[in-house]
Amino acid sequence: MQPIIIVRLRDKAEQAVHHIVGKSGHHLGNMRMQPSPNNQIEMLRQMQTIRRFEERASDDFHAGDIYGVVHCYIGEEAVAVGVCSALERDDRITSTHRGHGHCIAKGADLNRMMAELYGRETGYCKGKGGSMHIADFSIGMLGANGIVAGGIPIVTGAGLAAQLDGNGGVAVSFFGDGASNAGPFHESINIAAKWKLPMLYICENNLHSANTPASKTLALEDVAARAAGYGIPGVIVDGNDVMAVHDAATIAVARARAGEGPTLIECKTYRQSGHTERLEAYEHRTSEEIDLWKKKDPITQFANNLIQREGQLSEADWKQMDDEILQAIQASVDFAKASPFPKPESALDDIFAQ
Amino acid sequence: MRQISYAQAGSEALVEELRRDPKTLVLSTDAAPALVEEFGDQRIRATPIAEGAVTGMAIGAAGSGYRPIVNWRIVTFSFVAMDQIVNQASKIHYMFGGQAKFPLVFRATVGGGGKLAAQHSQSPYSMFMNLAGLKIILPSTPYDMKGLMKSAIRDDNPVISFESSRLMGFKGDVPEEEYTLPIGKADVKREGSDITIVAIAWLVHEALAAAETLAKEGVSVEVVDPRSLFPLDAETIRTSVRKTGRLLIADEAGPTAGASAEIAALTAEDADTFACLKAPIKRVCALQVPVPYSPVLEDHVFPDRDKIAAGVRAVLG
Numbered sequence: 001m002q003p004i005i006i007v008r009l010r011d012k013a014e015q016a017v018h019h020i021v022g023k024s025g026h027h028l029g030n031m032r033m034q035p036s037p038n039n040q041i042e043m044l045r046q047m048q049t050i051r052r053f054e055e056r057a058s059d060d061f062h063a064g065d066i067y068g069v070v071h072c073y074i075g076e077e078a079v080a081v082g083v084c085s086a087l088e089r090d091d092r093i094t095s096t097h098r099g100h101g102h103c104i105a106k107g108a109d110l111n112r113m114m115a116e117l118y119g120r121e122t123g124y125c126k127g128k129g130g131s132m133h134i135a136d137f138s139i140g141m142l143g144a145n146g147i148v149a150g151g152i153p154i155v156t157g158a159g160l161a162a163q164l165d166g167n168g169g170v171a172v173s174f175f176g177d178g179a180s181n182a183g184p185f186h187e188s189i190n191i192a193a194k195w196k197l198p199m200l201y202i203c204e205n206n207l208h209s210a211n212t213p214a215s216k217t218l219a220l221e222d223v224a225a226r227a228a229g230y231g232i233p234g235v236i237v238d239g240n241d242v243m244a245v246h247d248a249a250t251i252a253v254a255r256a257r258a259g260e261g262p263t264l265i266e267c268k269t270y271r272q273s274g275h276t277e278r279l280e281a282y283e284h285r286t287s288e289e290i291d292l293w294k295k296k297d298p299i300t301q302f303a304n305n306l307i308q309r310e311g312q313l314s315e316a317d318w319k320q321m322d323d324e325i326l327q328a329i330q331a332s333v334d335f336a337k338a339s340p341f342p343k344p345e346s347a348l349d350d351i352f353a354q
Numbered sequence: 355m356r357q358i359s360y361a362q363a364g365s366e367a368l369v370e371e372l373r374r375d376p377k378t379l380v381l382s383t384d385a386a387p388a389l390v391e392e393f394g395d396q397r398i399r400a401t402p403i404a405e406g407a408v409t410g411m412a413i414g415a416a417g418s419g420y421r422p423i424v425n426w427r428i429v430t431f432s433f434v435a436m437d438q439i440v441n442q443a444s445k446i447h448y449m450f451g452g453q454a455k456f457p458l459v460f461r462a463t464v465g466g467g468g469k470l471a472a473q474h475s476q477s478p479y480s481m482f483m484n485l486a487g488l489k490i491i492l493p494s495t496p497y498d499m500k501g502l503m504k505s506a507i508r509d510d511n512p513v514i515s516f517e518s519s520r521l522m523g524f525k526g527d528v529p530e531e532e533y534t535l536p537i538g539k540a541d542v543k544r545e546g547s548d549i550t551i552v553a554i555a556w557l558v559h560e561a562l563a564a565a566e567t568l569a570k571e572g573v574s575v576e577v578v579d580p581r582s583l584f585p586l587d588a589e590t591i592r593t594s595v596r597k598t599g600r601l602l603i604a605d606e607a608g609p610t611a612g613a614s615a616e617i618a619a620l621t622a623e624d625a626d627t628f629a630c631l632k633a634p635i636k637r638v639c640a641l642q643v644p645v646p647y648s649p650v651l652e653d654h655v656f657p658d659r660d661k662i663a664a665g666v667r668a669v670l671g
């Protein structure tokens with residue numbers, strides 16, 4: 001079974017059409033889906049919110065107000081937003097060490113996120129987790145994770161719970177190309193395929209894991225091709241095209257809700273920022289490669305598309321949206337700074353449930 | 355004498371041993387460009403993120419004539435390889451009746467202080483001490499790092515080199531000429547007569563700082579650095595305690611079933627040493643919790659020079 005590629009093209013009437021083609025290029029069919037204009041604007045807003053949140057987190061990390069380590073998702077926002085826009089609030093996800101985007105796309109509160117980065121009592125984890133460990137169980141965000149591939153079995157368990165509940169919930173695993181080389185990925189996806197769990201496995205292939213290019217560690221070029229080994233659909237999609245991601249996710253969600261089992265979707269994307277925000281982090285990627293991908297920036301592309309092609313947004317609307325987002329980010333920083341640090345003795349709280 | 359950092363001392367030992375023995379290999383998710391440059395990508399391998407498989411492969415290559423050095427990087431990632439460490443590496447020589455040698459080094463940083471939260475701030479060496487079949491070093495100075503690392507690479511058994519993340523930039527004297535240090539030999543880092551502090555890795559430096567403060571109060575502190583946790587040099591520790599009559603153990607790990615518990619037991623169960631004790635043994639360790647992120651919480655959890663000095667005053671009554 002070859003992975004299928006979903007390519008978003010336009011027909012004569014400028015309607016978006018997705019051509020589904022095989023890896024060898026033969027045409028398998030078309031599909032057409034169009035979320036409402038409001039939804040698309042909301043998706044743009046979420047993407048820009050992630051971008052602005054992380055730009056601020058990076059600045060405040062360098063200023064010494066945020067500690068430890070921060071991994072930015074800049075350039076990959078279309079993946080989290082494209083997928084989460086196809087989910088319901090009760091659907092569950094797990095994230096990675098690069099988790100701010102998944103949190104925001106799933107609907108997390110910016111104030112509590114920023115407060116967590118600031119190590120404050122009002123943060124999502126009461127200051128115990130920081131950037132790498134944000135969770136919001138009330139919106140089905142079961143946690144970012146410091147262990148590569150650590151979240152994949154966990155969310156597969158959430159998929160099992162959804163299947164047992166029997167009310168159509170799905171569970172979504174976000175992970176990197178690097179994680180797709182790790183045992184937990186293969187073990188989980190095999191079980192999910194066999195048990196037909198309502199799952200989406202979303203590989204964010206940003207072409208590198210830390211300082212190692214994916215080309216040096218993946219035995220195949222496409223992570224999606226691995227789906228064949230488990231007898232499930234493998235889909236490749238432009239991870240910088242939020243609508244393409246959204247549509248691929250929508251199909252996979254429908255499949256999962258219908259009891260047909262998991263789908264592996266590989267989103268080809270790029271991390272424009274360094275692996276972490278630490279200054280000493282060494283960069284092995286060429287500036288040509290980084291610049292090339294900055295030209296394919298998912299937010300610029302989507303905004304231009306909505307402004308120029310779809311006419312859903314004016315330049316002025318876009319500017320206003322960005323101003324509102326910047327205000328919301330500033331408000332989250334103000335909230336964090338106004339919040340107290342936790343009491344030292346609270347280090348001993350929450351080891352066990354009471 | 356020339357001064358280099360703790361991290362440089364480890365790298366220097368590695369490079370010298372790679373030059374010395376063509377059977378050595380390095381496996382890690384991150385291949386250091388300088389090593390690839392000198393030794394090529396056959397011997398210096400960037401692996402996929404697959405610590406379990408890579409650890410097992412190192413065991414297999416070691417049993418087939420090579421000397422792999424696996425860099426797990428942070429001890430956090432070794433947990434993904436627990437089957438290969440616990441069920442395989444630590445038992446393979448013994449279980450097969452000593453048929454083959456398994457010359458292996460596993461490198462991993464340990465410790466907190468970086469505000470990296472629970473998963474990336476661990477000091478779990480006692481879990482590995484408990485296994486029988488793994489040697490464990492945990493140096494506190496660049497000099498000890500270099501000498502012990504070279505011995506670890508030359509050893510015909512699996513050795514875990516735990517390396518304190520807090521000490522990476524710490525500089526100290528390291529001679530240009532070749533030397534090694536024996537695994538399993540403690541070092542008296544400061545002589546004193548009123549109390550022995552056995553301190554591990556970063557806490558050796560905190561204990562030395564506490565000893566300076568206490569000296570001004572008229573208290574003479576002896577600081578013993580075990581340097582290796584398995585084998586653990588009970589004799590040097592007991593000799594020191596027989597001299598001072600008091601023992602405080604400082605460890606960045608939690609106390610429960612920790613290296614500190616083992617050191618306390620080895621001291622107290624020796625009749626001659628027990629007879630010399632003038633006060634109960636005291637431990638100054640991290641609180642027994644996963645390490646929290648926020649600086650106020652993290653500082654509260656870890657021991658430091660002030661907590662050590664306070665502990666000494668309490669022992670002296």
Ligand SMILES: Cc1ncc(C[n+]2csc(CCOP(=O)(O)OP(=O)(O)O)c2C)c(N)n1
Binds near residue numbers: 096146176179434
């Ligand atoms: C089991 C494990 N091994 C190593 C690491 C160190 N590490 C953190 S992120 C990372 C790279 C992950 O690459 P990928 O899964 O592609 O995600 P990306 O960083 O590209 O988003 C590595 C090796 C880790 N966190 N967990």
